[in-house]
Amino acid sequence: MVIGISSNYRRIRIEIGYGLENILSDSETKQTIDNDFIPLFKQGEYYGGTLNGLPALIRKLYENSR
Template sequence: MDSLVRNFEKSNLIPIKIVTIKDPSITAENFDQANKALLDEWSAVHGKSDKCMTISISKNLRRIRIDYGPFVTKLLSDTESSEIIESQFKPSFKEAQYYTGTFNGVTTLMNKIRKNIKF
């Protein structure tokens, strides 16, 4: 998974951070806010970049969240992101196939972004 996102960053300049949430202080109520904070941190690591993307997954909370900066918003709508969560991540997660669901979801996200990049 690591090499997949690194290669995507090298070719498309969009760094993706994928985290699994096990911290008991992260609850269903603050899960979305925690991922947005993670996006802010990840963006700062990349020089306040608006090209970053974060994906948080919590098996215990049964939640997944994808957030991204303004540049990525031009390439991936919230509707497309939600559809990918529903069609790629969740079906495998329901079968306890977390790696497969994450791989399929991240690959589909990357392909959608590549398709939407206009040169």
């Protein structure tokens, strides 16, 4: 998994890659970005948004792999 964040361009992208594509769907990834990363990013809190979003992704990976 690769996460790219650019505050200057106001973009975030998560690439799942082989092996995880069966565990985490694109819609789940988009939902995590919209609900966990973006709200704090909009406030200029890029560190906080990242700190909020990463555990959410890890939680989804764990839940879906069971």
